[in-house]
Amino acid sequence: MASEVEKKAVFDIDSAKEVVQELRASFVAGKTKDYEWRRTQLKAMLKMMDENEPQIVAALRDDLSKPELESSIYEIAMLKNSCKLALKKMKHWVMPEKAKTSLATFPSSAEIVSEPLGVVLVISAWNYPLLLSLDPVIGAIAAGNAIVLKPSEISPATASLLAKLVANYMDSSCIKVVEGAVPETTALLEQKWDKIMYTGNGRIGRIVMAAAAKHLTPVVLELGGKCPVIVDSGINLQVATRRIIAGKWGCNNGQACISPDYIITTKDYAVELVDSFKCELERFYGKNPLESKDLSRVVNSNHFARLLKLLDEDKVSSKIVYGGERDKSNLKIAPTILLDVPQDSLIMNEEIFGPLLPIIMIDKVEDSFDLINSGTKPLAAYMFTNNKKLKEKFVEKVSAGGLVINDTTVHLAEPTLPFGGVGDSGMGAYHGKFSFDTFSHKKAVLYRSFAGDAPLRYPPYTNGKLRLLKALLGGSILGIIRALMGWSKA
Amino acid sequence: MLSSMEKSIAELRETFKNGGTKSISWRKSQLKALLQLINQNEDSIFKALDQDLGKSPVESYRDEVGVLKKSVTYTLSCLEKWVAPKKAEVPLLFFPAKAEVMPQPLGVVLIFSSWNFPFTLALDPLIGAISAGNTVLLKPSDLAPACMSFLVETIPKYLDNKAVKVLAGGADIGERLLQLKWDKIFFTGSPRVGRLVMAAAAKHLTPVTLELGGKSPAIVDTLSTTPSKAKVTAKRIVGGKWGPCTGQACIAIDYVLVEEKLASTLIELLKKTIKRFYGENIKSLKNISRIVNKHQFQRLVNLLKDPNVADSIVYGGSVDEEKLVIEPTILLDPPLDSEIMSEEIFGPLLPIITLKNIEESIDFINSKSNPLVIYAFTEDDTFKKRILSETSSGTVTFNDSMVQFLCDSLPFGGVGQSGFGRYHGKYSFDTFSHEKSIMHRGFYPEIEPRYPPWTDFKLLFLKLAYQFDYFGLILLLLGFKRS
Secondary structure, eight states: OOOOOOOOOOOOHHHHHHHHHHHHHHHHTTTTTOHHHHHHHHHHHHHHHHHTHHHHHHHHHHHHOOOHHHIIIIIIIHHHHHHHHHHHHHHHHTSOEEEOOOGGGOSEEEEEEEEEOSEEEEEOOSSSTTHHHHHHHHHHHHTTOEEEEEOOTTSHHHHHHHHHHHHHHSOTTTEEEOOOSHHHHHHHHHSOOSEEEEESOHHHHHHHHHHHHHTTOOEEEEOOOOOEEEEOSSSOHHHHHHHHHHHHTTTGGGOSTTSOOEEEEEHHHHHHHHHHHHHHHHHHHOSOGGGOTTSOOOSSHHHHHHHHHHHHOHHHHTTEEEOOOEEGGGTEEOOEEEESOOTTSGGGTSOOOSSEEEEEEESSTTHHHHHHHTSOOOSEEEEEOOOHHHHHHHHHHOOOSEEEESSSSGGGGOTTSOBOOOGGGEEOOBSTHHHHHHTEEEEEEEEEOSSOOOGGGSSSOOHHHHHHHHHHHHTOHHHHHHHHTTOSOO | OOOHHHHHHHHHHHHHHTTTTTSHHHHHHHHHHHHHHHHHTHHHHHHHHHHHHOOOHHHHIIIIIHHHHHHHHHHHHHHHHHHSOEEEOOOGGGOSEEEEEEEEEOSEEEEEOOSSSTTHHHHHHHHHHHHTTOEEEEEOOTTSHHHHHHHHHHHHHHSOTTTEEEOOOOHHHHHHHHHSOOSEEEEESOHHHHHHHHHHHHHHTOOEEEEOOOOOEEEEOOTTSOHHHHHHHHHHHHHHHTTTGGGOSTTSOOEEEEEGGGHHHHHHHHHHHHHHHHOSSGGGOOSOOOOSOHHHHHHHHHHTTSHHHHHTEEEOOOEETTTTEEOOEEEESOOTTSGGGTSOOOSSEEEEEEESSGGGHHHHHHTSOOOSEEEEEOOOHHHHHHHHHHOOOSEEEESOSSGGGGOTTSOBOOOGGGEEOOBSTHHHHHHTEEEEEEEEEOSOSOOGGGSSSOOHHHHHHHHHHHTTOHHHHHHHHTTOSOO
16 A cells, blocks of 8 residues: 655745734734633633643653653643633733823823734743743733744654644634744744744844844843852751752753752852752662653753763863763763862853753852852842841842742742843743733823813913923922912023 | 943943942932933023924923923932832742842943934933933934034033943944943834844844834814814824924824814814914924924925825925925825825824724724824724724824823833833833842741652642642641542
């Protein structure tokens, strides 16, 4: 029997154009603006996750060897929470906000109305392929937009699962998933969008923004950086160590934008810190971490090679104090700690995004602030200390997307905090209401009446009018009275 | 060898790094100095605006000096409040924890301003940048040369030279500035240049605010109410077209939409109002700015060259090349595919487009790209609601023109082709700030299920925790729930 070779449609510029046209037609027809439609889509997304948890966990295992608990909690549970929050709060978010008016525009009333931007593009990353795809989509739906989601090809099982599930559960005339790699993304970026949200690295972030510039499309870029952890002495070392481990190896084995990248501590404290790490790491992952089921693998051979390059650099390989084992066939690298790596090493000059944790030593804890500020601004910065003054200094001096004191990564789960970068770690923010706002245009509306038409606005322009205008814009009632009475100086 | 431009910017970066712009007292002192600058140099400012644009002192005060004084005063009174961190709610699960959002300056910012409101569009963003604690390089437009020189000479006399610098020059200087790395770029100008600014910013991942333009329409539906309302409508339209810099304003009324049967009423009212405000004809023209330069003058004259467009002139049309003056001109139904109906006019020509039914104005506006403002003169609440929900623009103003600019509590900015980002009032402070999230945690209590090795118990615990199902958690801990 002759095998039928299916002709795979190529997603090129024309296909991208068609997709945008279709979505624009849906948007213009008002489908996505409808409040009930938004609720239905969010409910459908919840159902989608409830009914497909095992498949999602399996796809994440395929793509990343992600432990079930990480998939269930950091992807599915977090998404469901985000969805439920949007469903609960949306009725407040869509309400216009009253704005105060001043004497200058009396009598008038003013408000700020949220409206959808239109047709938006969400490009997501491979490390939290479900969360980073659907969390922005939740915001875009709540704000009333039509959406194209482009999941990362580096996590292909999750990408196809998303494509299938979204098509089955959600309104395809308004929400589409486009799978593919560089050519497909390029085709999408050529189109005119009303907003683009990109999660990934700075190199591609620049490309996305440059493409958006052609159409004056606003962008949100959620990028990365080297998230430092400052560890002071006089703390509960065990708790601190565990929290660092949870944020590093517990988050996709260090492959997360807010994972602790490196540690800064004093020369005096370093040995104690390393010992604590050794103890807790063994408690969590056993004597043979390469065989632990509780660690994700390195996503692919490219990244595996990249990480080995960082680890095997001459000036660095001698600094390993724990770990360093690797299993190429399973793409696993054991949790590895390095002590006192040189500042000019590769590992200290790019975002690690993997299970290697360098420790830098300084004389005094205060020195860490300048050290961090000498690099580019990271997405997050962490500090463990009980010293109130140091906490204040840390908060004041260190510029990063977000800061956490005495823990790592948990601010991600806090929807009342805007989540986003600054400088090289990105622009824009989302989560909770910030997601709704990021996909909305806040339209200013001023209502004026016909009463009170001050002739002083109009020509002929006279000195008297000038005096009165000065008083009116100055906002002082006394000034206005004086001007009206002609008592003010010209 | 660094050029003087690069040295200046290095100095700005050094000042910022050393914390020179951080303290509230520094920011306030700069804002007060700016207020002093404006107060002590009012006459020179009027003179420069007259020289560059033929603006009268009243127009200059109303649109530039007064606006700036108000903006500084408002910012000074609110600064402490804006700088304070805002508390964020934290769920019980994280107890004990404290969360807040703290605004921080972005660093070294670049402000490009435009020629039509050379003081407002330069100094209003500057007020925002300083209040947020940044160092600033201001690049005013060289198309308003007297104003630019004034700023270059006068700002250093009042403000901190190490933190605020003004650079004179043309497009070539602008291009060189765009090659460098900034922490924010604020641009007011045309969409064409806006694209170039954003593309340059992309290379450094620099966030931008683009205040652009578009064709801001005025929907007129109040002519058949009362004669006095009709008169006020006409005044506000005239004031909103030729009042600001003779139509050379991003928020000026670009064109008018009115019902066919009311067109002649409108035109008559407009003519009367124009004559009363600006004089009978081009020879006796007063109380109005002129066109900024020959290039813009020629562009506007060319819009009228198309014979079909010229035929549609119902008032005005005279030009004086020497004085760079075009008299207020009204056109009735020029062809919709003419340049005057597809490009932003930015000048004293007012097309009136007639419709069978005023409700058609919604589709008409939607056929063009999103404008900065939609003005709608109507008392019909249903129509107002339709305009709000069925059109998209930076702002909508009902029953007036221009005044939304004075409202500090309303965000001022565009959407789509009219730009993105916003400012005025607190929005200026926000646009030059990074909102940093901060979470404070305690060491106790510890939630063991956060840590591996993973077990079913831990999975169930976390699922309940993430649902904030405190009751379920208690049951689980007491052994009443099974994994």
